[in-house]
Every structure is written in structure tokens, then in C-alpha cells.
Amino acid sequence: MSSVNVTIQELTRTVDPGLRPAARGAGGAPSATASSTCTPDLAKSPWNFDGGSPAYGPGASMGDTAPADTPRQGGIPEEYRLATDAELDARIRAAKETLGDRLVVLGHFYQRDEVVQYADFVGDSFQLANAALTKPDAEYIVFCGVHFMAETADILSRGDQAVVLPNLAAGCSMADMADESSVEECWEQLMELYAEEDDDGRAPVIPVTYMNCSAALKAFVGRHGGIVCTSSNASTVLEWAFERGRRVLFFPDQHLGRNTAKAMGVPLEAMPMWNPRRPLGGNSAEALQEAQVILWHGFCSVHKRFTVGQIEGARAEYPGCRVIVHPECPMEVVDAADAAGSTDFIRKAVAAATEPTTFAIGTEVNMVNRLAAEYPQHTIFCLDPVICPCSTMYRIHPGYLAWVLEELVAGRIVNRITVDAVTAVDAKTALERMLAARP
Incomplete structure (x- = not known):
């Protein structure tokens, strides 16, 4: 631990994230004023x-x-x-x-x-x-x-x-983007679609949920042979799922699912998006049959704010800066960064730097401020110049x-x-599978 x-x-250091710019290290960093926050509220x-x-x-x-x-x-x-x-x-x-x-x-x-x-x-x-x-x-x-x-x-x-x-x-808000009834409806449609597939000993689809979801959805994957993942072990969990199933249904965050699967070699065309408001999620039966990872239409509103333009701006102002982003960021942002990883990955990357380094970080501003305060020998700033914390x-x-x-x-x-006892039992099953899935 x-x-x-x-x-x-x-x-x-104490920082009010709604009123101040991201904290600055020894070399200073782009600043934002109170008027540039996402809302004065x-x-x-x-x-x-x-x-x-x-x-x-x-x-x-x-x-x-x-x-x-x-x-x-x-x-x-x-x-x-x-x-x-x-x-x-x-x-x-x-x-x-x-x-x-x-x-x-x-x-x-x-x-x-x-x-x-x-x-x-x-x-x-x-x-x-x-x-x-x-x-x-x-x-x-x-x-x-x-x-x-x-x-x-x-x-x-x-x-x-x-x-x-x-x-x-x-x-x-991300957790709320995948509710139990919508996921159950998705599952029923997929089970009907895959009912005629040949039995090769693997399930037609394995549900995988990100930790950022309700207990009810953790219980759902527990009941259906699925597993929970975090941003730090998502690739290990997907490997576990592919050993047991032909496909993965990944929810609620599309970006973590896409970025992780892409890094494992899954082609983008094999990752259709499931929109719960449309029949078959807005996909053809053929696309779902050819799918390797079915991505739920969810996202983190904090990490969706980061852009390639912000990375280009940071590199122009701070040549040689190290850009690290969270894998909940859009794919093009992850691709443009030097590295992507969980909050703990980001923290450890900063801690491991032995020489003064400029870090441009794409994650929630409170954590960025805290890292800048803890490691004043570095220049550390948030990629998003408009300070807009997790609501x-x-x-x-x-x-x-x-x-x-x-x-x-x-x-x-x-x-x-x-959490009621029945839900807790199934959810804990999914969590225990995650703990048992080691690299």
C-alpha cells in the first residue's frame, strides 16, 4: 500500500482550483486568471x-x-x-x-x-x-x-x-452515462445477435467495466462472467477477457477502452461505438459480428477537454517538455503525448525524474497543482489553460x-x-477477478 x-x-500548498491557475514549478508555466476559469460559479x-x-x-x-x-x-x-x-x-x-x-x-x-x-x-x-x-x-x-x-x-x-x-x-457524470437498464438492453441485443455463432469454448462477448461505474454495473459484469478494470491495469484485464471471449463490451469510458485496445494492436475498425439510444447501438449486425471491442458511448468531461492543440502549444513554449496524459483523454491526445497512464502512473513519472524537468500534464487540475507543490524543482503545469476541475x-x-x-x-x-447484499456479492466477484488478473 x-x-x-x-x-x-x-x-x-493550498490552492483553490476554481480561482487560481495551475501551480507552477521552478521555471514557471503558462498561467490562467480567475476570469479564464470555466465558470465564476x-x-x-x-x-x-x-x-x-x-x-x-x-x-x-x-x-x-x-x-x-x-x-x-x-x-x-x-x-x-x-x-x-x-x-x-x-x-x-x-x-x-x-x-x-x-x-x-x-x-x-x-x-x-x-x-x-x-x-x-x-x-x-x-x-x-x-x-x-x-x-x-x-x-x-x-x-x-x-x-x-x-x-x-x-x-x-x-x-x-x-x-x-x-x-x-x-x-x-461518466458513471451515469452507463445505467443498468441501458447496459442490460445492450446485452440482450448482443446475446440475440451472437446466438447462432459456433461454440468454440469461448463466450461470444465478455463485459468489462471501468471502476468508474455504479455498484449495479460492477454486479452486472460479475453475473455475466466479466471483470472490472482500472486505468492502471486495463490492458491486463483486456487480455484476461480475450482469453475467455471473442469480444469485449467495454463501458462506460470509450477513450480508456479505445486507447488500451489500440495499444494492444486492436484495429480501430474493430472497435465500434455503442450508442444506447439506437438499435444495435447505431451499428450494423456485420460490424458487431466483426468487432473485437465494443465501446460504450461514455467519457470523462475533465479529460475530454484536453486537445492536441494544447500539446502543440506547450511544446512550442517549452521545447523538450514531457507531456503525460491520462488514458481517459481522446485517442489523438494520447497519441500526441509522450506517455499516458493512470493518476498513479503520472505521480510516479514525476517522482522518478532526477533532473529538473518541465511536465505538461493532462489530468484534473487539483492533482497537477499538488504535484507542482510537492516537486518544486520541476516546472509542472496543466495542459488545459482554462482551469475547470471535476464538477x-x-x-x-x-x-x-x-x-x-x-x-x-x-x-x-x-x-x-x-450497497445491498445481493449487488455487493456480484460486484465483489468482479472486483476479485480483477485482483486475480495479474500481468
Whole structure:
């Protein structure tokens, strides 16, 4: 678990991602002003957006349509909304001290610094779910991330541990792009199409879901012989799936699926896109029969913002800079970069640089800022000059964290995330297959 044992004592800079440019290293980097943020609403507290119609809030996903059943956060007491930063800081630290080993706080790489400073572990979603398992005395797991991450933590935790999400409105637009009913309908159409194929001992199609999905979809792949992947092990998981099936149905992120399969030698023409609003996903029966990977029509709104033009601009201003992007970026961006990999891959690449280096990074700005603060010997900046953080990660605020922690001190559990037993069993099966699929 050494990859997630990064505490806030190692992170020395606080940045408001909605109001400042990406952090700069020793050599400086392109800057953005407050007026160039994606929306001035980022300066407002998240409770301004809670309780209304379903929406993801300001940030990269603000243009995405939220499903009607998107979780919403009810109001919290006025004392938390009106408290100063110093007051919230004192209350959070006091509550953590009172709860002691009964509590573990998890903070995702993309979380804002004014929240992640209270985290006992910082990492990606699956690292954090496993990090909680290293605290067996913890009764409460407070996950400063988004909804699907808290679900995964609940699936992997003991039944007597409570997982808490400080703001229920912290969802994920990508995860919502593949809902259970749409995936079930897709599966039925594919099973009917492939029913007449010769039986060669392999399944006609193996479902593979990215970690960034609901527990219901993890359970779906568990029931149908499929598997979960992360951005760091997607190629290993696809190899596992191809050993067992003729094709892969990959959801919800088309870009991770396409970039991973392309790197493994799968031709683009063998990767049709499935649009859930059209019969056969908008494809011909012949295209689906010839397919090797069927890609779901989903994406991350943060990583979709990165462009080849941004890379060209970075190279022009900083000749010799090293460009690293996340594999959720579009294919042409990954192809133009020097390297692509998970959040942990990006972090390790920066840490491994022995000489002062200029890094242009294509991932969520909070993580880029944190790397720049942690490695001031390098010049580190975000490829996207318009600072636009993850909308839903931004919904977590110190006010919500103080509220849920003080409720725990009072013996009340609020915002608990639970996955029903049947769903949890099937989802855990898919997760365990992932853990067993080693390079």
C-alpha cells in the first residue's frame, strides 16, 4: 500500500482550483486568471447548488445532463455554511482527534486541497478502497471522493464499518452515462445477435467495466462472467477477457477502452461505438459480428477537454517538455503525448525524474497543482489553460466534512453509503477477478 501512503504532511500548498491557475514549478508555466476559469460559479460554496434539480454543478461536467435519480444533498445546518475557514479547520481537527482510530478519512487525487489536507490516505479510487482495509479498527470510513468510490469502499469493507460520503451530490457524470437498464438492453441485443455463432469454448462477448461505474454495473459484469478494470491495469484485464471471449463490451469510458485496445494492436475498425439510444447501438449486425471491442458511448468531461492543440502549444513554449496524459483523454491526445497512464502512473513519472524537468500534464487540475507543490524543482503545469476541475469532486467542501464528522462524534451516522447484499456479492466477484488478473 505504499502507493497510497501520501499524507497531507507531504503536501504543502493550498490552492483553490476554481480561482487560481495551475501551480507552477521552478521555471514557471503558462498561467490562467480567475476570469479564464470555466465558470465564476466555482467560487461559490457547493450548497448553493444542492437541493435543486438534478445537476452536477459548476466545473467540467456542468454541461452534462444528470439523470433524474441523481443523488441530491439536503441542506446542512447554517453554522457550517457560515463558519470561517479557520473555524471549520478547528472543528474538523477536533472531531478527528476525538474519533481517533475509529475513523479513517480518504481523499482522492482529484480532491481540492482544502479538503484533502485532512485525509489519512490520498490515492485513486481503488487504492483508497483498499487503504481503508489497512485500518481494521476504523468504524467509520469517510470518503472524500465521489459516489461510486464510496460504493466500492462499502463493498470491500466489513459489514460493521460505515462508509460516509460528505456530500451525496458528489456523483460522476461518466458513471451515469452507463445505467443498468441501458447496459442490460445492450446485452440482450448482443446475446440475440451472437446466438447462432459456433461454440468454440469461448463466450461470444465478455463485459468489462471501468471502476468508474455504479455498484449495479460492477454486479452486472460479475453475473455475466466479466471483470472490472482500472486505468492502471486495463490492458491486463483486456487480455484476461480475450482469453475467455471473442469480444469485449467495454463501458462506460470509450477513450480508456479505445486507447488500451489500440495499444494492444486492436484495429480501430474493430472497435465500434455503442450508442444506447439506437438499435444495435447505431451499428450494423456485420460490424458487431466483426468487432473485437465494443465501446460504450461514455467519457470523462475533465479529460475530454484536453486537445492536441494544447500539446502543440506547450511544446512550442517549452521545447523538450514531457507531456503525460491520462488514458481517459481522446485517442489523438494520447497519441500526441509522450506517455499516458493512470493518476498513479503520472505521480510516479514525476517522482522518478532526477533532473529538473518541465511536465505538461493532462489530468484534473487539483492533482497537477499538488504535484507542482510537492516537486518544486520541476516546472509542472496543466495542459488545459482554462482551469475547470471535476464538477462532482468539487462538491465536497470542508463544511460538509465538518458536519459529517461532528455527527459521528455525536453518535449519528449521516450520508451513509450502502450497497445491498445481493449487488455487493456480484460486484465483489468482479472486483476479485480483477485482483486475480495479474500481468
